[in-house]
Amino acid sequence: MNKYEVVMYWSAADDAYIAEVPELPGCMADGKTRAEALAAVERVIDEWLETAAALGRTIPESKGRLQYA
Known part of the structure; x- marks a missing residue:
């Protein structure tokens, strides 16, 4: 299970x-x-994540709940 925040909308x-x-x-x-x-x-x-790793790109660490203004 991924720990990245998901924003969902219609x-x-x-x-x-x-x-x-x-x-x-x-x-x-x-x-x-x-x-x-x-x-x-x-x-x-x-x-x-697999693509970023294969290309040698930095993978962001999950910060948990994000704050929006």
Whole structure:
């Protein structure tokens, strides 16, 4: 299980739930239900981390709950 914060919201334009991972730039997924979007983003997080490691990029440490203004 990943420890990165996931922000989820409904997108009328996409007719889907969107799940974003603010600490991992560009890491997001969608789904017809919240459960589908969450499952999809968990896979995408794993892929993001694997790709970053393979390319020798820095992998951000999870900071837990983020604060928004």
